[in-house]
Amino acid sequence: MAKELKELTSRSKDYSQWYQDLVIKADLAENSAVRGCMVIKPYGYAIWEKMQRQLDDMFKETGHVNAYFPLFIPKSFLSKEADHVEGFAKECAVVTHYRLKNDPEGRGVVVDPEAKLEEELIVRPTSETIIWNTYRNWIQSYRDLPILVNQWANVVRWEMRTRLFLRTAEFLWQEGHTAHATQEEAVEEARRMLEVYACFAEEYMAVPVVKGVKSASERFAGAVDTYAIEALMQDGKALQAGTSHFLGQNFAKAFDVTFADKEGKREHVWATSWGVSTRLMGALIMSHSDDNGLVLPPKLAPYQVVIVPIYRSEEQLAQIDEKVEGIVKALKALGVSVKYDNADNKKPGWKFSEYELKGVPVRLAMGGRDLENNTVEVARRDTLTKETISCDNIDVYIKNLLDDIQANIYKKASDYRKSHxxxxxxxxxxxxxxxxxxxxxxxxxxxxxxxxxxxxxxxxxxxxxxxxxxxxxxxxxxxxxxxxxxxxxxxxx
Incomplete structure (x- = not known):
C-alpha cells in the first residue's frame, strides 16, 4: 500500500492524472472492455448508494414518487421537439437490428440483415420524449395534475473523450419529470428542485455551490430556462453539479398533452425536468481529496469509522476484540457506520495506509498499552492529526468529531472558492x-x-x-x- 501511495501522482504535478490515479487506486471505478464505459466497483458504488438514498428521501419529502420508463426510444419521438433533437443528435446510440446469427464462414456472430427494425430505436440519452408520450395517456383533466415523477436509470450519450465519473458513454443518474396546470407551478417546481440539489451538495457532499440560471446557449435542449448549481474544483475549474429545467409547454405541444381546466377549456400542460448523475462522484473527489488519497465527508462515507487492532498475540487480540465489541455497539447505537478490521492477512500499517487512501473519516487504533490504559488512538482523515483519548464516552466523542469533520471539510472547500x-x-x-x-x-x-x-x-x-x-x-x-x-x-x- 505504501507503494500504491507513492504511485499516486501529486495534484500540483498533474491534476488530471492525480484524479485518474485516485479513482482507480481507491477502488472506486475502472475502465471497462466497452470503450468509454466504466465499471463502478463496490466501494465506489457504496458512496453512490448513500448519495442515491439521501436524494431519494429528499425527493419523496417534496411529494415525488419513483417510476421507470423504457431504455429504448423510437427515433420519431426525438424528431417531435426540434431543439431537443438538435441538442442530442450527435450523442445518440442507435439500434437498427434485433437479431444476430452465426456467420456462414465461421467468423463468430454477425448481424442478421433480415432482422432490420422498421423504425430505429435510440438508446435513452434522456427521457423527456418517451415520458411525455406516456403522460398523454395519463392526463385528461386538471384533477390529474400535478404529476411528480422521478426515475433512477442509466443513460447513454456517445462521448468520444471520456473520464471516469465525469464523462462516460453510459452513466447512472436520476431524472425528474413533472407536469403542471400552470406556468407558475412549473417554475416553482424547477426552482424547488434546484434548492434540493443545492442543499444536498452543501449539507451532505460538503461542496459549496452557486445557484443560477444558464445563458441561452448553455441551456438544456428544449428548455425555456435551465437552473444549475455550479461548484469549483481544486484545480480552479468549474463543474456543473446539477440542473433543473423549466420546459414550458414545449414537450406538451410536441406530444399533444392537454388537460381540461376547471372551466372545461383545453390547455397544454406545463413541464419540468431535473437531474443529477454519477458526475457528483467526480465533484466529491475533486473538491476534497489530497495527495494521500480520498477525503470523504462523513455523511457519505461507506463507513465513517474503522478500528484497527495492534497486537502481539492471539490472546491480546481476543482481549482487544472484546473491548472493541462494546465500542462498535455504542457507535452503531448512535447511527455511526463502523468497521472493525481484525483480519490477520494485512499488517496494521498497511491497513492505515489503505483506509487513508480510501478516505475513511476516522480511524481508531487500539494496542496492548491502550488496553491497559483504557484508551484508543484517534486519527482524523481531514487534518491527518492523531490524539489518544479515553474509551469512556468514546461514542459521543466520535459522533461529535464526525460533525466537526463534516463542517471542516465544507469550510475548507468554501474558503478555497472565496479565495478563487x-x-x-x-x-x-x-x-x-x-x-x-x-x-x-x-x-x-x-x-x-x-x-x-x-x-x-x-x-x-x-x-x-x-x-x-x-x-x-x-x-x-x-x-x-x-x-x-x-x-x-x-x-x-
Whole structure:
C-alpha cells in the first residue's frame, strides 16, 4: 500500500492524472472492455448508494414518487421537439437490428440483415420524449395534475473523450419529470428542485455551490430556462453539479398533452425536468481529496469509522476484540457506520495506509498499552492529526468529531472558492486572470455573439447568471454595452 501511495501522482504535478490515479487506486471505478464505459466497483458504488438514498428521501419529502420508463426510444419521438433533437443528435446510440446469427464462414456472430427494425430505436440519452408520450395517456383533466415523477436509470450519450465519473458513454443518474396546470407551478417546481440539489451538495457532499440560471446557449435542449448549481474544483475549474429545467409547454405541444381546466377549456400542460448523475462522484473527489488519497465527508462515507487492532498475540487480540465489541455497539447505537478490521492477512500499517487512501473519516487504533490504559488512538482523515483519548464516552466523542469533520471539510472547500473568486471590469484583465482558474464575476451584454467570442478566445464559458448576490448593473467588459448584472465565467469540465 505504501507503494500504491507513492504511485499516486501529486495534484500540483498533474491534476488530471492525480484524479485518474485516485479513482482507480481507491477502488472506486475502472475502465471497462466497452470503450468509454466504466465499471463502478463496490466501494465506489457504496458512496453512490448513500448519495442515491439521501436524494431519494429528499425527493419523496417534496411529494415525488419513483417510476421507470423504457431504455429504448423510437427515433420519431426525438424528431417531435426540434431543439431537443438538435441538442442530442450527435450523442445518440442507435439500434437498427434485433437479431444476430452465426456467420456462414465461421467468423463468430454477425448481424442478421433480415432482422432490420422498421423504425430505429435510440438508446435513452434522456427521457423527456418517451415520458411525455406516456403522460398523454395519463392526463385528461386538471384533477390529474400535478404529476411528480422521478426515475433512477442509466443513460447513454456517445462521448468520444471520456473520464471516469465525469464523462462516460453510459452513466447512472436520476431524472425528474413533472407536469403542471400552470406556468407558475412549473417554475416553482424547477426552482424547488434546484434548492434540493443545492442543499444536498452543501449539507451532505460538503461542496459549496452557486445557484443560477444558464445563458441561452448553455441551456438544456428544449428548455425555456435551465437552473444549475455550479461548484469549483481544486484545480480552479468549474463543474456543473446539477440542473433543473423549466420546459414550458414545449414537450406538451410536441406530444399533444392537454388537460381540461376547471372551466372545461383545453390547455397544454406545463413541464419540468431535473437531474443529477454519477458526475457528483467526480465533484466529491475533486473538491476534497489530497495527495494521500480520498477525503470523504462523513455523511457519505461507506463507513465513517474503522478500528484497527495492534497486537502481539492471539490472546491480546481476543482481549482487544472484546473491548472493541462494546465500542462498535455504542457507535452503531448512535447511527455511526463502523468497521472493525481484525483480519490477520494485512499488517496494521498497511491497513492505515489503505483506509487513508480510501478516505475513511476516522480511524481508531487500539494496542496492548491502550488496553491497559483504557484508551484508543484517534486519527482524523481531514487534518491527518492523531490524539489518544479515553474509551469512556468514546461514542459521543466520535459522533461529535464526525460533525466537526463534516463542517471542516465544507469550510475548507468554501474558503478555497472565496479565495478563487474575483471581479474584473475589463476584457484585458479577464484574459489575464482566467488562466489562474477560479470563478470570475464580470459584466456581459447578454448577447450570444459576445458569449461565443469570449469562449473562442479564452475557453471560458458562462457558468451561470447567479440568482443570489449582487445585482448591480454595469457595462459589458467586451463591448461596453449595458449589463444587467455580473455573471460567473470559468473554464469547466
Amino acid at each position: 473568486t474575483i471581479e474584473v471590469d475589463t476584457y484585458e484583465e479577464f484574459k489575464e486572470k482566467i488562466g489562474d482558474g477560479g470563478f470570475i464575476l464580470a459584466h456581459w451584454d447578454g448577447t450570444p455573439e459576445t458569449e461565443e467570442l469570449i469562449k473562442t478566445e479564452t475557453k471560458a464559458t458562462i457558468r451561470c447568471i447567479p440568482l443570489d448576490g449582487d445585482k448591480t448593473p454595469g457595462k459589458c467588459m467586451v463591448t461596453g454595452k449595458p449589463s444587467v448584472q455580473r455573471v460567473i465565467f470559468a473554464r469547466a469540465y
